[in-house]
Amino acid sequence: MIELFNNHICNFLDQKSGFDEDDIQVIKSKFKTEITDDLSKGHITTNIGLVSGSLLGKNPREIAEGIKDHLLILKEVGNVEVAGPGFLNIFIKRSYLATTVNASLKLNEKFGHSDMGNGQSIQIEFVSANPTGPLHVGHGRGAAFGDAIGKILQANGYAVSKEYYINDAGRQMDILAASVWLRLHNCFDDKSFPESGYRGKYIIDIADQIDSNLKIASNKIDGLLSNLPEDSEEQIDVLIKLFQKEDKSLWKQIKDISLKMVLKTIEDDLKDFKVDFDNWYYESSLGSLQDSDSKISSAIDKLKTKGLTYEEKGAIWLNTEKAGDDKNRVLIRDDGRATYFAADLAYHKDKVDRGFDKLINVWGADHHGYIKRIEASLEGLGFSKNKLHVQLVQFANLYQGKQKVKMSTRSGSFYTLKDLIAEIGADAARFYYLSKQADQHLDFDIELAKSQNKENLIFYIQYAHARIASLQSKYLELNQSLPNDLEEIRNGSYTACDKLIHAASKFPGVVERSGETLQPHIIVFYLRDLAQQLHSYYNDNPILKESQENQESILQSLSLVKLVISNGLSLLGIEALEKM
RNA sequence: GCGCCCGUAGCUCAGCUGGAUAGAGUACUUGGCUACGAACCAAGGGGUCGGGAGUUCGAAUCUCUCCGGGCGCGCCA
Numbered sequence: 001m002i003e004l005f006n007n008h009i010c011n012f013l014d015q016k017s018g019f020d021e022d023d024i025q026v027i028k029s030k031f032k033t034e035i036t037d038d039l040s041k042g043h044i045t046t047n048i049g050l051v052s053g054s055l056l057g058k059n060p061r062e063i064a065e066g067i068k069d070h071l072l073i074l075k076e077v078g079n080v081e082v083a084g085p086g087f088l089n090i091f092i093k094r095s096y097l098a099t100t101v102n103a104s105l106k107l108n109e110k111f112g113h114s115d116m117g118n119g120q121s122i123q124i125e126f127v128s129a130n131p132t133g134p135l136h137v138g139h140g141r142g143a144a145f146g147d148a149i150g151k152i153l154q155a156n157g158y159a160v161s162k163e164y165y166i167n168d169a170g171r172q173m174d175i176l177a178a179s180v181w182l183r184l185h186n187c188f189d190d191k192s193f194p195e196s197g198y199r200g201k202y203i204i205d206i207a208d209q210i211d212s213n214l215k216i217a218s219n220k221i222d223g224l225l226s227n228l229p230e231d232s233e234e235q236i237d238v239l240i241k242l243f244q245k246e247d248k249s250l251w252k253q254i255k256d257i258s259l260k261m262v263l264k265t266i267e268d269d270l271k272d273f274k275v276d277f278d279n280w281y282y283e284s285s286l287g288s289l290q291d292s293d294s295k296i297s298s299a300i301d302k303l304k305t306k307g308l309t310y311e312e313k314g315a316i317w318l319n320t321e322k323a324g325d326d327k328n329r330v331l332i333r334d335d336g337r338a339t340y341f342a343a344d345l346a347y348h349k350d351k352v353d354r355g356f357d358k359l360i361n362v363w364g365a366d367h368h369g370y371i372k373r374i375e376a377s378l379e380g381l382g383f384s385k386n387k388l389h390v391q392l393v394q395f396a397n398l399y400q401g402k403q404k405v406k407m408s409t410r411s412g413s414f415y416t417l418k419d420l421i422a423e424i425g426a427d428a429a430r431f432y433y434l435s436k437q438a439d440q441h442l443d444f445d446i447e448l449a450k451s452q453n454k455e456n457l458i459f460y461i462q463y464a465h466a467r468i469a470s471l472q473s474k475y476l477e478l479n480q481s482l483p484n485d486l487e488e489i490r491n492g493s494y495t496a497c498d499k500l501i502h503a504a505s506k507f508p509g510v511v512e513r514s515g516e517t518l519q520p521h522i523i524v525f526y527l528r529d530l531a532q533q534l535h536s537y538y539n540d541n542p543i544l545k546e547s548q549e550n551q552e553s554i555l556q557s558l559s560l561v562k563l564v565i566s567n568g569l570s571l572l573g574i575e576a577l578e579k580m
Numbered sequence: 581g582c583g584c585c586c587g588u589a590g591c592u593c594a595g596c597u598g599g600a601u602a603g604a605g606u607a608c609u610u611g612g613c614u615a616c617g618a619a620c621c622a623a624g625g626g627g628u629c630g631g632g633a634g635u636u637c638g639a640a641u642c643u644c645u646c647c648g649g650g651c652g653c654g655c656c657a
Contacts, residue, residue, distance in 0.1 A: 032597095032599090037600095041600080045600095047599065050599070050637085050638090053637085054636085054637065054638095060637085083600070084599085084600040085599080085600070085637075085638080087599080087600065130657070167657065170656085170657060171656080171657080172656090172657065313655080314655090315655055317655095326582075326583070326653070327653090329655090330654090330655045331655095332655085333655045334655065335655085337655090339654095339655065339656090339657090340656070340657045341657095344657095365584090365585075365650090365651065365652085366651065366652065367652085368583085368584050368585080368651075368652060369583075369584080369651090369652045369653055370652090371584090372583090392584085392585080394585080394586095394650090394651085395650095395651090435593090436593075436594095439584095439585065439586090440585075440586065441585095441586080441650070441651095443592075445592090448592095451619095452619055453619060453620095454605075454606095454619080454620075455592095455605060455606065456619095457605085459619075460605095460619090460620095463617080463619060463620080466617075467616090467617060467620090470616075470617060471616055471617090474616050475616085516597090517597090521594090522594095524594095525593095525594055525595090525604085528594090528604080528605090529594095529604080532604080535620055535621065536620090536621060536622085538616085538617090538620080538621085539612090539618080539620060539621040539622085540621075540622085541616095542615050542616070543615095543616060544615085544616050545615070545616085579617095580617095580619085
């Protein structure tokens with residue numbers, strides 16, 4: 001609809017304004033036509049008068065007057081007012097409004113979709129938590145966010161691929177295996193268990209299952225545990241080496257099974273959270289430095305060829321300062337092992353090689369210092385850093401009322417994502433994770449998320465949806481079917497729903513903006529406002545006492561509101577409720 | 581010290597690609613069920629948009645600076 005007016009205004013500029021060609025281009029790029037906040041300003045408003053007036057040094061209101069006449073030609077337009085400093089407020093004819101309601105309803109679950117992305121492929125990498133334990137509530141925010149922007153971008157015409165990067169190659173895997181091994185042999189009690197090992201109960205569960213499969217002889221390593229270093233980090237390293245030496249194949253088996261089991265729980269938790277991935281990418285598939293054909297070797301080779309690397313203190317460094325990083329970074333340590341950064345760089349090269357038009361990384365905010373170096377490496381590899389967008393997600397603090405919920409991975413007992421889903425359900429959890437801009441701190445109150453009143457926004461929005469559903473079924477008891485076309489009543493005089501129709505018509509614009517800015521919370525707040533208007537209307541109007549013609553008109557309008565709530569929630573990965 | 585993010589009503593937050601009187605919820609005061617879901621609605625008070633300067637016809641929004649808070653600055657991942 002906005003399109004229509006934009007084109008018409010551009011048409012005016014080109015043919016009738018008499019402005020300079022260059023000025024017209026500037027004006028076209030700067031003026032905005034949008035749906036108004038409320039109906040006192042008409043349905044559509046444009047600042048074309050202000051923008052041109054400012055540029056040309058003319059009176060904005062006079063310019064607006066000229067364009068006003070041009071707009072009145074359109075058959076869809078009922079009235080146009082020049083308002084304030086020079087805004088043009090456009091009032092649409094009611095018959096045309098009815099047409100737009102019909103058209104929107106016909107689009108059904110596609111209402112709100114756009115072709116902004118034009119089929120471009122976009123990959124979103126998110127969660128990517130180390131496979132060393134269950135997901136905690138911090139991961140939940142990244143999971144909800146990545147999944148939601150996936151849905152939103154898809155709705156905006158992008159071809160979306162969601163990926164989880166599994167760090168299965170580093171020292172942490174060794175620590176995981178060592179922790180399981182220790183539990184397997186009951187070497188320590190909870191108190192004396194090495195601090196830098198993983199101490200959670202899930203390690204015991206893994207050990208139990210391995211034990212029943214492998215039937216490992218216990219007390220096999222009693223002699224190994226004497227003379228351990230004091231420092232807990234050194235301690236775990238010594239243990240890892242001991243176990244590897246003791247029984248190489250058993251070590252490998254334990255490591256593989258542990259990884260598999262942890263990944264399984266992560267996958268299950270994400271499934272319960274209604275988050276799915278198109279691809280699970282293993283860091284180990286990047287290969288090793290020893291293999292000169294591996295992805296990691298060839299990525300580093302490419303940088304070497306470009307002369308961006310150098311040797312210093314026995315290590316191989318990448319010059320990332322050149323691209324704005326604070327300091328240069330090590331790719332290969334002095335002991336010959338690749339750094340995490342080297343692997344990540346190879347991973348990002350691989351993403352680009354796979355042909356995605358755009359890459360989005362959803363990272364915890366504590367990684368922001370890492371952005372520069374990954375951008376630098378992409379540029380070093382000959383790609384534009386603009387291909388990649390890193391979206392930071394801040395930490396979420398959980399509260400139970402006023403009480404902060406403690407999360408400590410150290411102690412091994414922590415509030416997991418699974419716990420959260422069990423307590424408030426996946427939908428409420430997703431909703432609250434998404435209710436604030438991702439890169440800002442979020443205080444997440446579990447009590448609030450469970451409450452059944454207006455303060456709980458998801459409840460309030462669902463309630464609006466359920467109310468309409470309930471009204472529809474009431475209507476169906478009295479009539480054969482819901483009205484499905486306003487053709488017959490488009491000239492009706494019932495205008496009480498106009499505000500609702502107007503609010504609902506903003507939805508496609510909201511989805512686009514949410515996609516452009518990667519901010520799902522825009523949809524959250526929009527739905528809250530829409531629900532508020534629905535409740536207000538519902539309260540003031542005894543709908544089923546209206547004339548039959550009015551009832552049809554109302555039901556039609558409310559169906560649109562219901563559709564918007566349902567589509568909006570679904571973009572957040574939440575199912576709208578017919579009853580609650 | 582350097583870098584990134586944030587500071588809007590008592591509290592929790594919207595609004596930020598500059599636009600028309602700065603908005604919700606909560607709390608407080610008050611009114612509304614013989615009506616389709618009152619789990620709701622309506623009305624009222626409450627603000628130097630952290631301070632200051634600049635750009636502009638116009639600044640919560642952009643720039644600079646100061647103050648206050650968070651996070652990051654490994655041959656960890």
